[in-house]
Amino acid sequence: MKPDAPADDMPRYPGSGRLQGKVALITGGSSGIGAATARLFAREGARLVVTYHSDRDEAEALAETLRRDENAEITIEKLEADKRDSCFALVDAVLRDHGQLDIVVCNASVQTVETDFTAITQDQLEKTFRTNAFGYVWTIQAALPHLRKGSAIVCSTSVNAYRGHAQLMDYSATKGAELALIRSLAANLADKDIRVNGVAPGPIWTPLIPETMPADEVESFGTDTPMGRPGQPAEVAPCYLFLACADASYITGQVLHPNGGIPIGG
Structure with missing residues (x-):
């Protein structure tokens, strides 16, 4: 795809109130998959808290759009996911502004392309793990005391947790850690009726792609899938909705x- 091609993050169907009365926190929610999920959750009636890292204007624009188009109740918060205090302060803000928390979507992640494994620096490795893996742990730790029976946690992992990626080695390792966290935490919280699930997107066209990938690879991004193209955020967001709502109660x-048809598992 062309580097300046816009991502499609618009919901495709009218809402049916599947998240009415719920408060949902979406980290990394100001663009890409997170923004598409926020749009869909708003259409389904959720009150939202969406986080951003550096581009407050982008987050504000999303919030204004959702207030106008979906009559959404939404607040935005800055999150530095690699810092424990920021994750806990975020949940405090959710409770302060909305009084409850029912759905946690952990989506804030970073990636850095590197073809030489020996060139991955300690700073890069620590930043990637602290943001992607530690940030999920800290956000969920902060949220858990406030989640009730029937609450849902949905974590973004990646197809790269299953098949690896030759140029995203440390990132893929964090996604594997997130996968193990999903499975372990689900077992730990099952008796509390708090569900923990994940979404493992394949190549999805988001702003992260042209920002982090070599220019010569952007145009062919996603063409190696059986469907022959990258996915759009709007094609991923319904997975988060399904796992967050009562449709996925079992x-x-x-x-x-x-x-896009990439085989996973045996």
């Missing part, structure tokens, strides 16, 4: 795979 410890 599903925990599982992962959905919107990846």
Whole structure:
């Protein structure tokens, strides 16, 4: 795809109130898959808290759009996912502004392309793990005391947790850690009726792609899937909705795979 091609993050169907009365926290929610999920959750009636890392204007624009188009109740918060205090302060803000928390979507992640494994620096490795893996742990730790029976946690992992990626080695390792966290935490929280599931997107066209990938690879991004193209955020967001709502009440410890047909497992 062309580097300046816009991502499609618009919901495709009218809402049916599946998240009415719920408060949902979406980290990394100001663009890409997170923004598409926020749009869909808003259409389904959720009150939202969406986080951003550096681009507050982008987050504000999303919030204004959702207030106008979906009559959404939404607040935005800055999150530095690699810092424990920031994750806990975020949940405090959710409770302060909304009084409850029912759905946690852990999506804030970073990736850095590197073809030489020996060139991955300690700083890069620590930043990637602290943001992607530690950030999920800290956000969930902060949220758990406030989650009630029937609450849902949905974590973004990746197709790269299953098949690896030759140029995203440390990133893929964090996604594997997130996968193990999903399965372990689901078992730990099952008796509390708090469900923990994941979504493992394949190549999805988001702003992260042209920002982090070599220019010569952007145009062919996603063409190696059986469907021959990258996916769009709007094609991934329904996975998060399904896992967050009561439709998935008997599903925990599982992962959905919107990846264009890439085989996963044996």
